[in-house]
Amino acid sequence: MSKILVVTSGKGGVGKTTTSAAIGTGLALRGHKTVIVDFDVGLRNLDLIMGCERRVVYDFVNVVNGEATLSQALIKDKRLENLYVLAASQTRDKDALTQEGVEKVLTELKQTFEYVVCDSPAGIEKGAHLAMYFADEAIVVTNPEVSSVRDSDRMLGLLASKSRRAEKGEDPIKEHLLLTRYNPERVIRGEMLGVEDVEEILAIRLLGVIPESQAVLKASNQGVPVILDDQSDAGQAYSDAVDRLLGKEIAHRFLDVKKQGFLQRLFGGRP
């Protein structure tokens, strides 16, 4: 049974593309044939985060318009055997995707792939709507910050009412909360919403907490999904999230402050 997974948030800049790349790569690492699809037509960036930007020849819109076949447009990952990327178009405008076109491509992808990860654009307009419309499960990426939490709640409302599952009266989209850019130090000081606060407000299942980490920028600089940096806190947190997505019960990590030595505290050691 193949699954369509949407990574969405409403708000921009919270880590949707980073998450799509990490989760998609994590699924492939665990032996599942996976494709990550960029729905951000006009502002594609998944190709950069995945490090395949120079190998994009045909894109999603080309396939929708019949200008290329799916196998021509799919970019095979250089690191993992069963991982593919379908890039968004950079030159077209966001109206280039149609519901029928997206449905046709997703149906075709479902025949070959176990997981289709849809990287949603920000906002709640057409692109974001198409990215979530056909989804079976949704990962709602949220920062512990007021505007992001509010937008996530809005997105949860849309997932529950404007998706195909909702319109056809099928089982609802399974929703997962992924809290990113989490800083336990600031939470303890009362400067940042804690994981329990966000869980209480949004009231959906917590998939994982990704700590604010230097590893994320380091990974995107190099075009390597951060999950492949298995020494990093963010990489390990994403890895746990993928395991939970696949049904494993794993305790949440990186919620506490690392203990600092006295000298480190005096001289400003960065945690």
Place this chain on the structure above:
Amino acid sequence: MNILDLFRQRKKKEPTASIAKERLQIIVAHERGQRSTPDYLPALQKELVEVIRKYVNIEQDQVHVALENQGTCSILELNITLPDR
């Protein structure tokens, strides 16, 4: 954190996260309430005004349409203010 922060921390300690949580709880509850009203209400209101106008001259804001949920039953409340004769 450096040596100065250690002293600074002693003083002002206004935990802003709790303010954020409180504000979010209020706005999210409010917006969820609005979300549950069906999106045909504005159109229904407009058409009602048009029908009534065939007989009585009223303004758009003289018709109030509200949908209330009480348990399993929904009550559609229409409040039409007719002009003085």
